[in-house]
Amino acid sequence: DIQMTQSPSTLSASVGDRVTITCRASQSISSWLAWYQQKPGKAPKLLIYKASTLESGVPLRFSGSGSGTEFTLTISSLQPDDFATYYCQQYNNYWTFGQGTKVEIK
Amino acid sequence: EVQLLESGGGLVQPGGSLRLSCAASGFTFSSYAMTWVRQAPGKGLEWISAMSDSGTPYADSVKGRFTISRDNSKNTLYLQMNSLRGEDTAIYYCATATFERSEAGRKFYFDSWGQGTLVTVSS
Numbered sequence: 001d002i003q004m005t006q007s008p009s010t011l012s013a014s015v016g017d018r019v020t021i022t023c024r025a026s027q028s029i030s031s032w033l034a035w036y037q038q039k040p041g042k043a044p045k046l047l048i049y050k051a052s053t054l055e056s057g058v059p060l061r062f063s064g065s066g067s068g069t070e071f072t073l074t075i076s077s078l079q080p081d082d083f084a085t086y087y088c089q090q091y092n093n094y095w096t097f098g099q100g101t102k103v104e105i106k
Numbered sequence: 107e108v109q110l111l112e113s114g115g116g117l118v119q120p121g122g123s124l125r126l127s128c129a130a131s132g133f134t135f136s137s138y139a140m141t142w143v144r145q146a147p148g149k150g151l152e153w154i155s156a157m158s159d160s161g162t163p164y165a166d167s168v169k170g171r172f173t174i175s176r177d178n179s180k181n182t183l184y185l186q187m188n189s190l191r192g193e194d195t196a197i198y199y200c201a202t203a204t205f206e207r208s209e210a211g212r213k214f215y216f217d218s219w220g221q222g223t224l225v226t227v228s229s
Contacts (some may be wrong), residue, residue: 030208034215036151043199043219044143044151050206055217087151091215094163095141095153 002026002090006098012106019075021101023088028068032092035064035073038100039084047086048073078103108132108218110200115223122190122227128183128200128220136178139203139214142185144196145222152196155185156203158214168194190227197222 003026013019023033031051036044046055048064051071061076075082083105088098114126128140139158145151154165155174162174173186183200201219205212 032208032213032215036216038151043221044216045219046215046217049215049217089151089215091213094165095156095214095216097151097153100150 002029002093002096004088004090004096004098006086006088006101008101009099010102010104012104013078014106015078015080017078017106019078019082019103021073021086021088021103023066023071023073023098025069025071025090029090029092031067032090033064033066033071034089034091035062036087036089037082037084038087044087075103108202110202110218110220112198112200112220112223115198115225117226117228118190119229120191120227123186123188124190124225126185126187126198126200126223126225128185130181130183130202133202133218135176135181139205140174140176140183141201141203141214141216142174142183143199143201143216143219144194144225145199146193146196149196154198156214157183158203158205158212160212187225190225192227195225195227197224 033051035048038044052064109131111129141156171189175184199222201216203214205214
């Protein structure tokens with residue numbers, strides 16, 4: 001099974017900050033990685049797929065990069081609506097999610 | 107607009123059964139692979155099953171106990187859950203699975219999600 005590890009688990013930031021979340025796979029997954037945003041009491045929302053392709057309607061301040069085993073999600077300028085939990089997911093071999101990164105207000 | 111509406115959750119005793127439904131609208135349901143993902147209270151996301159024309163894989167945690175199925179005439183996805191355990195307590199989400207082609211075959215990610223239905227397994 002492919003394991004996904006996110007860091008940090010919690011991130012405290014202010015509006016306007018540049019935020020980076022890292023996701024590592026236990027083996028190479030090429031670029032078959034997605035990022036999701038989840039707010040309390042809501043379903044996850046797809047942000048990025050194939051490591052760096054922005055889902056339609058997602059703000060351009062979100063970007064993804066990486067391939068192989070190391071990936072990053074970057075929010076260029078954190079907005080009030082961005083405080084949420086973010087999950088990475090590999091879809092190279094079945095599906096595995098990272099444990100999540102909670103972005104909270106500093 | 108894609109809409110997915112889960113139902114069928116509730117309180118069930120350990121060892122019991124429950125069938126979840128996911129009613130789909132706003133897209134050609136029969137053309138899409140579908141999946142179930144769950145989230146235990148305060149925990150992360152766990153993929154549990156999927157259904158495409160390639161097959162119906164299951165996570166080890168539910169294999170042999172859960173069965174995914176669909177009725178394209180009713181635009182509905184199902185999850186039959188048997189021999190339920192306390193660790194199955196979670197919100198269950200259905201989602202559409204969209205694929206990209208690769209040299210190693212199709213790769214599916216989950217793009218549209220329902221709002222979820224809560225399953226509580228407790229005596």
